Amino acid sequence: MFDWLFAFLHLGGLAAALGFAAYSLIRGNVVRFAVIVGLLAAYYHFVLHAAVVKEIARRKALKKDR
Numbered sequence: 001m002f003d004w005l006f007a008f009l010h011l012g013g014l015a016a017a018l019g020f021a022a023y024s025l026i027r028g029n030v031v032r033f034a035v036i037v038g039l040l041a042a043y044y045h046f047v048l049h050a051a052v053v054k055e056i057a058r059r060k061a062l063k064k065d066r
Helices: 002-026 030-065
Strands: none
Touching: 002 030
16 A cells, blocks of 8 residues: 555656646746756656566566466
8 A cells, every 4th residue: 555655646746846847848947947857857767767667577477477
């Protein structure tokens, strides 16, 4: 249960940050948009990417076993 809560809180935080970046771009603040998107990309690459790759491999292995 805690894993789901943790995942959805992180997803909500990432969506909020991306929404704020889009809002900044609409308001004309391109530098703030670029900084936020760059930091989100770095966060994905350094924190989430390994787990995403493992999950994709796990799901492919489950499909092959069917």
